[in-house]
Amino acid sequence: MKAVAKAAATGDLKTFRVDCQTYQTKLTTKFENRCVWEAPNWREVCAYIPGSVLEVFVKEGQSLTAGTALLRFEAMKMECVITMPYDGVVKKVHVKAGDRFPKNQTLVEIDE
Amino acid sequence: MNLIKSITELRNRRALVQKGGGDAAIEKQLAMGKLTARERILAVVDKGSFTEYDLFVEHQARDFNMDKKVLHGDGVIIGTGTIQGEPVCVFAQDFTVAGGSLGLMHARKIAKIMDHALKMRVPLIGINDSGGARIQEGVNSLAGYGEIFYRNTMASGVIPQISVILGPCAGGAVYSPALTDFVFVVDKISKMFITGPSVIETVLGEKIEMEELGGARVHAEITGNAHFFAHSEQQCFEQIKRLLSFLPRANDAKPLKTKPKEPKFAKKIEEIIPSDPKQPYDVRDIIRAVVDESDFFEVQELWASNIVIGFGRINGESVGFVANQPLVLAGVLDCDSSDKAARFIRFCDAFNIPIVTFEDMPGYLPGVDQEHAGVIRHGAKILYAYSEATVPKITVILRKAYGGGYIAMNSRHLGADFNFAWPSAEIAVMGPEGAANIIFKKEIDEAQNPEEMRKQKVAEYKEKFANPYVAASKGYIDSVIEPSETRHLLIHALAGSANKVDHRPAKKHGIPPF
Numbered sequence: 001m002k003a004v005a006k007a008a009a010t011g012d013l014k015t016f017r018v019d020c021q022t023y024q025t026k027l028t029t030k031f032e033n034r035c036v037w038e039a040p041n042w043r044e045v046c047a048y049i050p051g052s053v054l055e056v057f058v059k060e061g062q063s064l065t066a067g068t069a070l071l072r073f074e075a076m077k078m079e080c081v082i083t084m085p086y087d088g089v090v091k092k093v094h095v096k097a098g099d100r101f102p103k104n105q106t107l108v109e110i111d112e
Numbered sequence: 113m114n115l116i117k118s119i120t121e122l123r124n125r126r127a128l129v130q131k132g133g134g135d136a137a138i139e140k141q142l143a144m145g146k147l148t149a150r151e152r153i154l155a156v157v158d159k160g161s162f163t164e165y166d167l168f169v170e171h172q173a174r175d176f177n178m179d180k181k182v183l184h185g186d187g188v189i190i191g192t193g194t195i196q197g198e199p200v201c202v203f204a205q206d207f208t209v210a211g212g213s214l215g216l217m218h219a220r221k222i223a224k225i226m227d228h229a230l231k232m233r234v235p236l237i238g239i240n241d242s243g244g245a246r247i248q249e250g251v252n253s254l255a256g257y258g259e260i261f262y263r264n265t266m267a268s269g270v271i272p273q274i275s276v277i278l279g280p281c282a283g284g285a286v287y288s289p290a291l292t293d294f295v296f297v298v299d300k301i302s303k304m305f306i307t308g309p310s311v312i313e314t315v316l317g318e319k320i321e322m323e324e325l326g327g328a329r330v331h332a333e334i335t336g337n338a339h340f341f342a343h344s345e346q347q348c349f350e351q352i353k354r355l356l357s358f359l360p361r362a363n364d365a366k367p368l369k370t371k372p373k374e375p376k377f378a379k380k381i382e383e384i385i386p387s388d389p390k391q392p393y394d395v396r397d398i399i400r401a402v403v404d405e406s407d408f409f410e411v412q413e414l415w416a417s418n419i420v421i422g423f424g425r426i427n428g429e430s431v432g433f434v435a436n437q438p439l440v441l442a443g444v445l446d447c448d449s450s451d452k453a454a455r456f457i458r459f460c461d462a463f464n465i466p467i468v469t470f471e472d473m474p475g476y477l478p479g480v481d482q483e484h485a486g487v488i489r490h491g492a493k494i495l496y497a498y499s500e501a502t503v504p505k506i507t508v509i510l511r512k513a514y515g516g517g518y519i520a521m522n523s524r525h526l527g528a529d530f531n532f533a534w535p536s537a538e539i540a541v542m543g544p545e546g547a548a549n550i551i552f553k554k555e556i557d558e559a560q561n562p563e564e565m566r567k568q569k570v571a572e573y574k575e576k577f578a579n580p581y582v583a584a585s586k587g588y589i590d591s592v593i594e595p596s597e598t599r600h601l602l603i604h605a606l607a608g609s610a611n612k613v614d615h616r617p618a619k620k621h622g623i624p625p626f
Binding site for chain 2: 037
């Protein structure tokens with residue numbers, strides 16, 4: 001009760017829903033900082049690992065078939081190539097040779 | 113005469129080597145707000161009890177001009193001593209000697225004291241303060257780490273292993289602490305990470321300070337790598353001594369009993385829980401109300417605090433407590449809290465420490481982040497740990513015991529020995545609101561006033577099912593008890609299970625959902 005009174009006094013009790021019920025409780029920083037899920041955009045080719053771009057093979061407006069190499073990059077001391085996931089047109093290239101990119105960054109946008 | 117000369121020489125040699133990296137390096141160490149390796153060992157063991165081994169060991173590296181370098185003790189101190197009169201083995205890396213870097217002989221010294229601890233069945237305390245692998249020694253230092261990890265694993269569950277991070281502990285070096293049972297960190301002094309800030313910046317362009325990446329607070333609050341957080345080295349040493357007081361020296365022994373003492377908790381236990389089930393309270397008050405002297409030693413206090421774990425004594429006997437914490441995230445089980453409780457349960461089981469569980473939880477935390485983070489496999493750990501444990505297992509249901517949470521929190525069905533419930537317990541397949549919405553969906557939808565009908569049905573469900581008596585009528589609960597009887601019944605249950613025998617099928621080992 002003391003803790004409740006203290007928590008209520010400092011205003012850090014929040015309404016928190018589990019299933020159909022609500023509770024008064026404190027939240028953790030980790031919970032408050034959690035990432036809200038977003039549906040992936042299939043038009044975007046994203047980095048699955050952080051790395052740096054060695055060479056970009058394609059230009060905006062180019063019509064490509066699935067499997068065509070888009071760019072070559074280096075990550076964890078290895079060179080890798082990212083390819084077109086399906087047939088489409090390159091709408092926008094977000095990186096150039098020499099760029100470093102974090103995980104999940106959009107590298108290329110595609111139009112069907 | 114000759115012997116006296118030899119003794120003097122020994123003394124001189126000792127004095128020189130005991131200085132480690134020498135006065136300048138020691139001064140530097142102290143300027144960083146740190147104690148020296150030797151001071152640390154002397155601060156943690158009983159006065160006058162430390163005996164050092166391998167003081168005169170020297171490195172054998174020959175490349176890169178290493179043959180011209182003298183590294184006293186090869187940067188690590190090992191030995192034996194006692195804590196509260198009980199024997200322990202200790203090693204402490206000496207940052208003043210080549211940055212405490214780990215070479216072949218350094219690793220061999222650590223391996224030697226680990227082997228000794230395992231053979232003698234006494235706890236091992238490792239104090240880490242090292243820049244990492246000694247690059248000049250190449251693959252030899254990698255071999256050294258591997259041999260330490262192997263020994264950590266062999267000793268796991270046989271002797272308590274404690275890691276104290278009092279400086280940098282980076283790269284591969286972090287995995288020895290990670291394999292041990294308890295990791296102690298000190299604010300501003302401990303740093304643990306796999307890849308440091310400079311590599312992260314070069315590769316990712318992400319700028320981060322060492323403290324924010326792998327400081328003490330990060331590991332105590334976010335990663336869960338650390339179990340105890342202290343503001344000073346001295347406080348950290350006190351925590352180590354306190355922890356050891358609850359543990360046996362090895363898995364073939366029981367923790368030492370102390371003289372029973374009554375709890376000092378001022379308030380009546382039945383006044384701790386608010387009457388409104390939606391209001392929180394601090395479950396640690398319940399623990400304090402039942403343990404000797406109200407003295408509860410919490411483990412991982414800052415991480416996943418929606419579950420509380422720690423040690424206390426009941427009638428002089430060391431007990432491990434696991435309790436849902438309604439004050440934080442309503443006490444839900446989630447990935448982190450399942451992980452935290454499961455590991456603690458396994459520790460208690462390995463070291464013959466009975467487990468008392470206090471249950472008040474609304475269920476598993478809903479959310480995409482939890483599902484995608486693997487709440488299924490993490491949540492399974494707690495089921496595994498409770499089911500597998502053969503130490504005495506006692507549960508007291510304080511309030512909510514809904515759904516999967518009811519099963520997970522040491523229910524009778526997972527092999528609990530004693531299941532008590534307070535009259536405030538709500539043991540049900542789910543919360544009354546959710547259950548009424550499903551069971552009475554038709555009635556609610558078809559009612560003239562659905563909201564009114566819903567309220568009525570929720571009340572009806574609550575009345576009929578959200579209580580301990582349905583479970584008690586099936587024998588799932590042994591006894592519905594008054595809160596004030598709790599300590600007495602815990603004493604009774606522990607005394608009655610002192611000779612518990614519970615076998616598991618023979619196997620090489622189980623496959624817990626790691």
